[in-house]
Amino acid sequence: MVSFSHLDDSVPEARWLSAVEGRSHLDPARLWPHGTGRLVVLAAHPDDETLGAGGLIALTAARGIAVDVVVATAGEASHPDSPTFSAEQLARVRRVELRDAVALLAPGATVHFLDLPDGGLARHRSELDAALAAIVGSAAKESTVLAAPWRSDGHTDHDTAGQAAAALARTMGLPLLEYPIWLWHWGQPGDVPENLVLLPLGDAAAAKKRAMDAHVTQVRPLSPEPGDEALLSPAVLAHFERSFESFALSTPRPPxxxxxxxxxxxxxxxxxxxxxxxxxxxxxxxxxxxxxxxxxxxxxxxxxxxxxxxxxxxxxxxxxxxxxxxxxxxxxxxxxxxxxxxxxxxxxxxxxxxxxxxxxxxxxxxxxxxxxxxxxxxxxxxxxxxxxxxxxxxxxxxxxxxxxxxxxxxxxxxxxxxxxxxxxxxxxxxxxxxxxxxxxxx
Incomplete structure (x- = not known):
């Protein structure tokens, strides 16, 4: 497990742009060759889906592909020292922010809240597995694609969510798109996964930016009081204001x-x-x-x-x-x-x-x-x-x-x-x- 804090200096975005230059591009038409299908996006916390896969959600929905967004936790632990918001209050606000963000990306998307403990997904792995499998369905077709946090992202909830999605993808033979979040903050160019591909966003970049702004509790201070600082600094947000998104692509064969x-x-x-x-x-x-x-x-x-x-x-x-x-x-x-x-x-x-x-x-x-x-x-x-x-x-x-x-x-x-x-x-x-x-x- 990587040790880092959101307060650490973030790796300059210019280094990442140079490091991923020349990577292969992901063509959504290859994931859904018949123009129909389903995208299931798993997020460990509200805002992960937007930061890591907001453009993918917008582009996919625009193609007429059904979108499900599955949120494992309500993100109630993002500001543990807040003097103005309790964990329960923050959870309620973040659920609303999530729905608003997804509506900006894919108005017809279905949102699923699992309400597992923020910071405790690893202890509730079996519940996460069962819920995700039920949403995907026991008879998922080849046109179902999973997206989830990268398994080596360094945050325990992100890693657990990624492992759950990878296990289900392998069991059912589904394509898996793993999106890094914190890698861009703590990592170095040598940490980039070999199977990383880039998804050009085009006009979807603007929709993603609006969705990112909808996660107000994460991108702005909750109040001027200590403990209510913005979780995502401008340097961190710069990694998600790119003209593309990045995914580690796995296409496991059916067992x-x-x-x-x-x-x-x-x-x-x-x-x-x-x-x-x-x-x-x-x-x-x-x-x-x-x-x-x-x-x-x-x-x-x-x-x-x-x-x-x-x-x-x-x-x-x-x-x-x-x-x-x-x-x-x-x-x-x-x-x-x-x-x-x-x-x-x-x-x-x-x-x-x-x-x-x-x-x-x-x-x-x-x-x-x-x-x-x-x-x-x-x-x-x-x-x-x-x-x-x-x-x-x-x-x-x-x-x-x-x-x-x-x-x-x-x-x-x-x-x-x-x-x-x-x-x-x-x-x-x-x-x-x-x-x-x-x-x-x-």
Whole structure:
């Protein structure tokens, strides 16, 4: 985390103009090639949306693209020493300022206030994830584009908001535009992200300037009293009076495409068949189950069916799903003689099947989820268990590059929020296994 204050001297704007000169230009027509779609802009505080993406909002709305502005906090902590405004009063004023600013940029835009604590987004990350996912929608089309604060902006709320948007964009395969705010204040040219692109504003620059002025509590003093000084100095505002806006552009591919390519390049990308590590891990998982046989087993993320085949030997019926059609094709070849095994394409928690199971296997899939999806996975897993049902958790413990959650975080979330009892556990350097149940196993 960068340490800085808004009272610090701001990096001269002339240095930034020189540093970003020659960067590629962003063409909105490439984001919405069919002329229709949706822009969802996440802001950590009122004014972030205008400073970082006001021109984008105005240009997008002018093209007939629907705009949603999602504001995580009311910005009530911007003047903690104010003698004239309480936090509650400031929150009310800033909400009005936000609506006025957005109306100047995109009169038809929809505004969503989440009212999470200013300065405390990191502690409320799961709520932010869930709210943002609900607004974007579980079936967002390719024409939906997300914009959010840059993940490395140096302000804890900005970084958290950016991480939440990045996780959702990756999960749903949506383009993401990350706008720096405080980078321009504390940073140096070498801190500029490599994927930064510039959006020329044209006439939208004037609309952005009017919207910036609408955030009166931030650009002007609240009163002449100490503690009521303007938060954004003229030197800081100069970074947002440019003829362009800057975004770190990411265009993640949908997870299904990523996994399809993975299985097309290798029939066993994780070496399930020939790795001693995998053989030993599966043997430990099976040995830790509290009884030798189960009636109904559900295994999401079954991959090519190696563990599915071993589960089939201890069950009356097995339902196994995977995101990849190619993986399922390979699994069907492996399990051709197992008539009591059903293989289906799907992801969890979105495609959770009906019915109840006395064994649910959550193995090596939890860290591919967003925080809110993990919460839903835990809830659905618990709800689908029979009275004597068992959950088998098994995950790699090291960080997975490009994914936020770790195996340990997945297991701790299940242990804390599933309402199930821990009946067996195993931890070592590379992986861990937990077995959970409604009641103590015999």
């Amino acid at each position: 299904r495409e990523v996994f399809e390519d993975l299985y097309q390049s290798s029939s066993d990308p994780w070496h399930f068949e020939d790795s001693f590590y995998e053989h030993r891990k599966r043997a430990l998982c099976l040995a830790m189950l509290p009884r030798p046989h189960f009636s109904a087993v559900f295994e999401p993320g079954c991959s090519i069916g190696v563990f599915t085949r071993e589960l089939a030997g201890r069950a009356d019926a097995v339902l196994a799903t995977d995101i990849s059609d190619r993986a399922l094709e390979l699994a069907r070849q492996r399990l051709a003689s197992a008539g009591h095994v059903r293989l289906e394409q799907g992801t969890v928690p979105q495609d959770w099947p009906p019915g109840r199971y006395d064994l649910v296997v959550v193995s090596e899939i939890g860290y591919f989820l967003q925080h809110s999806a993990l919460e839903e996975l835990i809830e659905r897993t618990s709800e689908s268990l029979t009275d004597d049902g068992v959950v088998l958790l098994c995950h790699w413990r090291h960080p997975n590059e490009g994914w936020e959650l770790t195996g340990d975080q997945v297991h701790e979330a299940f242990r804390a929020r599933s309402g199930l009892q821990i009946i067996a556990e195993h931890r070592e350097q590379d992986f861990r296994i937990d077995v959970l149940a409604r009641t103590e196993a015999p």
